[in-house]
Amino acid sequence: MVLVFKTNVDSVAKVKKAAPKLNKIFPDSKWNFDLEDCDNILRFECKDDILEKVIFLMKVIGFECEAL
Structure with a gap:
């Protein structure tokens, strides 16, 4: 399953703030931010539906995040 989110994570410093928490809470998922996209996309590859989480x-x- 691939989940796509619009965020306000617009810098490497903000990714570094979010990364430890994302890795800890979702250890079996692959994720990445596209900081060059106008919506600062966060993409998740996961087995379960973790959208709300x-x-x-x-x-x-401390970040804005909404499903696309």
């Missing part, structure tokens, strides 16, 4: 985590750590 990703949005919740990103908001908890």
